[in-house]
Amino acid sequence: MATLLDPRRPPAFCPGCAHERCLHALDRALVQLGLSAGDVVVVSDIGCSGLMDTFFATHAFHGLHGRALTYAAGIKLARPHLHVIVTMGDGGVGIGGAHFLEACRRNLNLSLLILNNFNFGMTGGQFSCTTPPDASTASGFLQGLEKPLDICAVAAAAGAPFVARSTVYQRGLSQLLSDAIAFPGFSVVDIWGPCTGRYAKRNPMRPEDLEEKMAQLPTFRGPIPGNRRPEYGGQYRALSGKKPPMGPTQFCIETDFFPAVDDRREVILAGAAGNRIISAGTLLAHGAVAAGMHVTQKNDHHITVMKGPSVSEIIISPVPVGFTGVECPDAILAVAQEGVLRTEALLGKLLPTARIIAARDLSLPPVSAHTLKVDFSAHGIRRSERALAAVALLARTGDPITVEMLRAAIARTLQGKALEESLNLLARTETISLAP
């Protein structure tokens, strides 16, 4: 008789164990589908259900408890033609709950067989997420405190398009497994049976007991019409093929200018969320890179990006930048008080040759640096424009970039309305006096 079981490794389950019935039902299903050993991988995890893969002559992947669905997904995405069968126990569903929900939501074409025997057999019969509260287990009274999980109801709620429940004794089990494997999407079969070694001794588990318990739950026989949808792998391949490839010139900035300075410069843009500090810092950086300068840009902002301080540190250098920290800035552009607070220590260290461009409404500590206070509002410059306006004023000094370099960076980086507004802002800053 045809089989995909390994004749050298006969099943080694306890007498009467439900897993052995499952093993043979799965083998019959695979044979019925006409699959050969190389077409199938059995992915298992920990516990007695994790022995399943060792009895098959197919590909096999045995991993960590509850994580089988993750390995299986990696395999299926890499090898779409392969039939990926995942066997887990009720324990694996419990510990791998996030993966179970994700697999249901994702709908990759995997077939999950849950060998549900209501306890952790291998470790001594402790309760699992499916143990009935009135059962007697090695966990004392603990399982009585928890509500057992209806695996099928959860699977259906999470979006699995094929969900079925059966006992190991039901005649049509191999046909059900065959249907599950043939189903073009994620399929879950919750298969109930006794753990004769640990559980059934203290908890009656005749076939009719199982049938009776199962009858108390909603019936699941396969396809869930409401969850039917395209399979993930096929969808992924269809959509990913439409993405345009990134060219080798992405992020490349052509050298169009001669450098405006021949020494290292450190510039800090300090403000608050909403000032577009990082965007303005990036334009400054791009301006310098277009002159062949080496540049680093380190950004710092509050975790909730729409509130709190925002700081961008830019180092411009004729040679590759060594230390990326700013210790003695040549310019600080301060446009909001949050940024001033963040850079207070550096403001105190400024050399007299350094330059500060600050919004007029800010309170600054006493500094010896060359300070330009700007009334942004009087020039119709909005909060969101302040940082770029400050960069434009710095560029008018010709150090570390020129206005032409900034204009070119804007033209290269921005499009549409943003481009128009930024060029317009640049023009408006030209009327601001640079006299302190």
Add this chain to the structure above:
Amino acid sequence: MGLWFMEGNHAMALGAVHAGCRFFAAYPITPASSLLSSMLQLLPPAGGIVVQAEDEIASIGYCLGASMSGMKVMTATSGPGISLYSENISFAIAGEIPIVIVNVMRQGPSTGAATLGADGDIQFMRWGSSGGLPVIVLAPTDIRDCFALTVHAFNLAERFRCPVFLASNKEIGTTRETVDLNALPKPEVVWRTLHTSGTFLPFAVKEGRDVPEFLPIGGPIPVRQTSSTHGPDGFITNSPREIQAGVERLKRKIESQVESFAFHDFHAVPRARTLLVTYGVTSRAARVALGKLHCTDARPVSLLVLKTLWPVPEQVLLEASRTVDRVLVVEMNLGQYVDEVRRVLCGKRVDFYGRMDGRLITPGEIVEELCRGDSA
């Protein structure tokens, strides 16, 4: 002619694609998230796969499945995610599954400061898996290393069939920097050795070899992978002899070869009596510090920048420190790799300087520390 301006994380993504990586799975975490964005830009158009996982356990799990199916895989996270990777890292070691793991380190412990840098996971990457067997850890110093060491990391993962870490840092991963991609050295790309003839046993090694030949799950010949302690056939073994031979091989295959991948920069200064040892972003401050020092009449100092951290390149350390009588190790933590340096340079004076307050260690601090030692 021009320069590229990008984050270190993006340069790693480019290095991965150059190395042949076509599968990437990750869970978003600061400061590694932009690697996920970069891979999402780069891989799908190249026919590759990017998965945003439900958690970090899953992201490395997806990678292990895809790697055993024959793909080159990478995942990226930060310290909190490495904690969740731990059990699967042990699996990758035991199952000899090639994988590159990027750790963009952030200030810890625990959730820590997500947006501040540190090098606090240096011992964790080495020892954060059950069984204590070796892994490879490479540490980039700048954007150029982000590209080149990523290619090396894939090559080593393929050559040794093991997990290889890239010990990045928020200060490298999310700092934008200029680089000339055309001028970057592009290491030759290595692929795992495939089994071509004879009976296939998934964990058998040929005479004189320590790394088993590979066949993918999904090919015509059935392949077994298992996290359980196994013999050459991939089935559980209880034979103490077979078990011991297996774990010794896993240790030997990496540790005996470290000199062949001991990446480092050694700036030997004549008559130096002090050796400065550092790695990662701190090495940039160290270079500047030495420049400052050489402008003064202070005593000369040599600099060793380690880019292979694990296994410890002991010969490199011994050779670089041969003629000095003081070693100063500087790290962005409270003292981790210094323990390895002390172990290797047993008996030599080894001082430490470090901080883990989220700020870069400055050249000035290093100069001060070097001078302090001179007067001690």
